[in-house]
Amino acid sequence: QHGSRLxxxxxxDWGEFAEWYARISKLTTEVTPAISARAAELVRDAKTEREKxxxxxxxxxxxxxxxxxxxxxxxxxxxAENVLQNQFGDxxxxxxxxxxxxxxxxxxxxxxxxxxxxxxxETLPGFAFNHAISRVTLDDNPLWVDTTDDxxxxxxxxxxxPGRNVLVITPGTNTLTQxxxxxxxxxxxxxxxxxxxxxxxxxxxxxxxxxAFGYPDYELRETARETKEASASLP
Numbered sequence: 001q002h003g004s005r006l007x008x009x010x011x012x013d014w015g016e017f018a019e020w021y022a023r024i025s026k027l028t029t030e031v032t033p034a035i036s037a038r039a040a041e042l043v044r045d046a047k048t049e050r051e052k053x054x055x056x057x058x059x060x061x062x063x064x065x066x067x068x069x070x071x072x073x074x075x076x077x078x079x080a081e082n083v084l085q086n087q088f089g090d091x092x093x094x095x096x097x098x099x100x101x102x103x104x105x106x107x108x109x110x111x112x113x114x115x116x117x118x119x120x121x122e123t124l125p126g127f128a129f130n131h132a133i134s135r136v137t138l139d140d141n142p143l144w145v146d147t148t149d150d151x152x153x154x155x156x157x158x159x160x161x162p163g164r165n166v167l168v169i170t171p172g173t174n175t176l177t178q179x180x181x182x183x184x185x186x187x188x189x190x191x192x193x194x195x196x197x198x199x200x201x202x203x204x205x206x207x208x209x210x211x212a213f214g215y216p217d218y219e220l221r222e223t224a225r226e227t228k229e230a231s232a233s234l235p
Contacts, residue, residue, distance in 0.1 A: 009126030013172030014167060017125045021075075022169050025111070028077045028096055035081055035228045039101040049138055052105055053145075054154050060098045061150040064088040075127070076113070092132035092147040098147045099134055108137040110170040112144070114179070116160040120167070122176055133161065135168055144179055151222045156214060157182075187214030 011017040012027035042059050043052040063083075075093075080100035083089040089097065091112070099109040123225035133146040149158040157179060165176040192209040212220050 005106065007124060007126075010030060011125040014122070014125045014176060018167055018169055018173040019033060019165075019182040021113070022171070025027075025076050025096070025169070028079050029100045029103060029111075030081070031050050031100055032077065032081045033095050034084060036104040039104040042101070043105060049107060050128060051165070053107060053136055053143070056098060056101045056105075056190065056222055057145060057154050059149060060101070061152075063094060063097075065090065065094070065148060067091075077132075090091045095132045095149045096136045098145070102136065110135045110168050114161060114164050115166070116164065118164075120163070120165040120176055129167070131161075133157075133166075151225060152219060152226065153217055155222070156218065158218065187216060187222075188212070189216035 004095035008130040027042070038059075039056065042055045046052040046055050064087065066088040075164060077083075080097045082170040083093045083097045093109070095111055099111060112133045113129035114131040114133055114134050115128050117174050118128075118130070120128035133144060133148070137146055143155075144157055144161075145154070146152060146157055146161055152158040152168040162179050163180050163181045166179055167173065168177055194207045195205075210220065
């Protein structure tokens with residue numbers, strides 16, 4: 001059974017909410033000398049804009065996820081430089097740092113509020129979000145990037161994100177945007193195996209080759225991590 005609930009918002013529309021959120025988080029993406037220096041170091045070997053974004057992505061996703069929702073910072077990101085110095089943060093902190101690093105490289109990036117595993121409604125503007133990601137613009141095309149989940153390969157949104165109605169915090173925003181729903185053709189798994197039983201008296205060599213894309217790739221990477229962590233205590 002599903003219970004009923006009454007949700008009330010004091011915001012007349014999503015444009016007002018986006019403007020309010022932009023105001024309270026305005027200084028959190030400030031590009032400081034420390035931000036610029038780290039960004040330059042991260043992209044030292046990158047040859048294209050995309051390679052720069054990927055390099056920054058791997059750095060930010062590698063930072064520890066720590067969520068301490070106290071006061072205004074329960075919904076406003078901490079300053080990017082503080083997150084860089086502390087080397088940890090929650091989803092909005094990591095996305096905000098990711099954006100600031102890209103801003104220092106003159107790459108467009110915006111904070112995106114996401115109702116992960118739930119949904120936001122166009123007719124009910126307000127606090128409908130429990131997650132934050134980034135929207136990067138490369139060659140005039142949007143690229144949605146989730147820096148919280150370090151299992152996720154770059155270019156893929158992890159489970160819980162696709163299809164959600166999100167709010168991009170950028171000037172002029174007055175409506176929700178739906179995150180893309182992946183096509184079945186983008187998710188495949190190929191497994192090739194070979195077993196040599198020519199010498200039954202000895203060991204039977206076994207070799208496997210696995211190629212995965214999309215969610216199968218995500219599941220394999222997640223399983224590999226769990227296996228590695230579990231085997232750490234085994235002899």
